[in-house]
Amino acid sequence: MGFLIVAACARGATAEAPEERPPNIVLIVADNLGYGDVGCYGSTLHRTPRLDRMAAEGMRLRHFYVTSGVCTPSRASIMTGCYPRRVNMHISDLGHHVLQPVSPKGLHPDEITVAELLKHADYATACIGKWHLGDQPEFLPTRQGFDFYYGIPYSDDMTQREGKPWPPLPLMRNEEVVEAPADRNTLTQRYTEEAIAWMEANRERPFFLFMPQAMPGSTREPFASEEFRGKSANGAYGDSVEELDWSAGEILDAVARLGLDEQTLVIWTSDNGAPRRNPPQGSNSPLKGWGYDTSEGAMRMPCIVRWPGHVPSGVRCDVLCTSMDFYATFANLAGAEIPDDRIIDGYDIRRILKGHPAAETPYEAFYYYDRGELKAVRSGPFKLYLSDDGEPEGLYDLVNDISEEENILADHPDVVARLDEHAAEARADLGNGDQEGANQRPAGWVEEVTAREMAASDRGD
Template sequence: MSLLTQRCLLLALSLMLSLLGRPEKLTAQDVRPPNVIVVLCDNLGYGDVGCFGSKLHRTPHLDQMAAEGMKLTDLYAASGVCTPSRAALLTGCYPPRVDMHKSETGGAVLQPVSSKGLSPDEITIAELLKTKGYATTIIGKWHLGDQLPFLPTRQGFDSFYGIPYSDDMTPREGKPWPDLPLMRDEVVIDAPVDLNDATKLYTEEAIRFITENRERPFFLYLPQAMPGSTKAPYASDAFRGKSKNGPWGDSVEELDWSMGEILKSLKELKLDQQTLVIWTSDNGAPRRSPVQGSNEPLAGWGYTTAEGGMRVPTIAWWPGTISAGSACAEVASLMDLYPTIAGLAGASLPQDRVIDGKDILPLLKGEPGAKSPHEAFYYFMFDQLQAVRSGDWKLYLPLQEVKGGGWQQQKELFAEPRLFNLKEDLQETNNVAAQNPAVMKQMILLAEKIRADLGDDENPGPGRRSAGHFPEPTARVLP
């Protein structure tokens, strides 16, 4: 729809409402649903950017984005690792519900040439938005299955430009994987891809997509590949060696530049007041020696169910709708983006399945009295329920065997239940279980509630659905 047509329609609608005795002022949002951009960094820590406390990395564009929008300080990924987290974001469901909590070999994430992937029977947010006329694209890292039935172009996205799995999944001894491929749609266009220019190229592709679709509603899913999973993250020449924190800092500062370029383009195209932008990460920064990323002031590291593993830095930006300089400390999740975005687009949620996410638009708008829509948030590692949060309280459940490589150095912590008040104890150091028996009882009841639905630890519940399986997987290689 052209801008002239939009203005004429607005004028006609305004006149009609005036004649009906309803003189409300209409905006373009009354005619066209908002554009949506979701930027998902890879392994970026809670404390890796300035507006969330970093004194090490220079992130002026993200800091300005937060100043113009909202910081969500208590928003969680649905997993401390990559594949499950991304599946949850796109389906609005806990990873065990969609059977994306582990690989077909029992690993934490899908590997190249995997027979498993996100089921084509699942309805992604991209598929919902397609029903409302949205242009959809993914630019970046997919990691929900590299076989043809599982690729983004079969899951609601008009186009795909990026890599099908993690940057560290390259050929080596014992891993006869193909060279890391760069794909456009369903075809490999380069392999092995040089990821040093990944952030730059993804940014250029994103701006091109925005510009080409400025006259219609669009959904841009930009899962950045950086800082990534390799021990030496990538950055382009313009940023390599320029930060105070080695390759990790270089990649973070280039991610900041990328977000700045995208927001600048939205403003230049006069799309800023028509576009909701969410910037976040798929999980916390992993433990490295020497230390690279930061999850401060939270406890713990990525690949765990500690706060630092699953609470992710999040900024929401939508000038004219989200108040500048605002903050929200209510419990929310990346799963909540699914029903929230669907509601903004006017798309109906599927009625034949459970969706765990909740609409958090009242939180984003800062409506008076708006509270978290979640009675509880559940921390799963693989299929094991390890912790529960309700309000300010977090309970780690006692476990005989602890799943997840990130916990193995501290698995003795799970010998007994541990209860923390996160409002007072972000470092999770003061176990107050003994002093709060009533809270303990309520938290255990919440754990039993989700176990009755999804099961726990090799005992699947009735609420689980099946992943997709492809019997004879082939490698994605250059034609």
């Protein structure tokens, strides 16, 4: 497979032209899948022919970041275009990394999600998959701009067991629990079927399909359907990855079958990197580190973008962009109005995705937070790591030293000083630890919580 490597995604650019109608947008997000887990990003262990083909027919971003090494904060940024601390979704009500079942906290209803922007622009909107931004009714996808929801409201490992008095893992259709506990083996298959059926039903109007997959997920033994179980060279983890590849292919095939190929932007990525397991399962290679922290392996993701006639094919792009950029990019593609009464941290990256020769990163600095703590700053090729007390402790050139093998802190005092200034700006704006930022917004809270459970009549009680 041949790829054209261009620092600014320049070759093969196509001119921007008015659309007859706004494009359909399909955003597929895997759960806890690493940078090196698919073939077009270097895996020789997993068979991912459909994603490899998608990359050959589109663009592969190599410096694409999510805003957290864990699920809830990362997803909050996709929905709001903001750093998790901006919307106070960087930490759970219990001080944990992610929300747990029956939490009183969730994404604030006053936040204007990307789904709400597109809905107001006359898009049909659906969320099919794992939500994890609050399971109380006020926080569910159907209250956050999505016409339709089908999926589990939090992680696949949050199941009823000793010491965890949670409800059986609920599978929901809109706001009704239709299965509990959910059959996790068939989630990828059923999400795919639901997504295709929904696209078919909405083919005559612009649509936004957000498909946050549940796999590979957070368990030590990921799930896959019978067709894929035991078929990979990497145990249950590999089985789930290869089924995700199948799923992406089914979505792309459906888009083509509906005659919507050139009208549909499809993006495939992950919410954070593969976590450390013993023995190892996922791979973030050649990046350093594992999921659940602020390493490159945790926050730098595979990201494949395909839109025939608009996104150049066979391109590897080295421009830094982030999951926060989906917000402004999708809004502008849809002709939606971006709110001007609040800070949005992401940018419109249409020029990058369309391969314009002069396209550069819009980020002067990008911040790595672990819960409430600022742990690192990237500017240009350089990443500055910060100690627990905020002092510079490591500097790496992520372009020329992708695996971060050489600490060049002592060699570039000017770079260290500049990035340290950016860190101070982040602390003032977004906060740090117990220090509130000047421009944070509240999360949502409810006084009385209820569990998402099947109705007694459906349970046979």
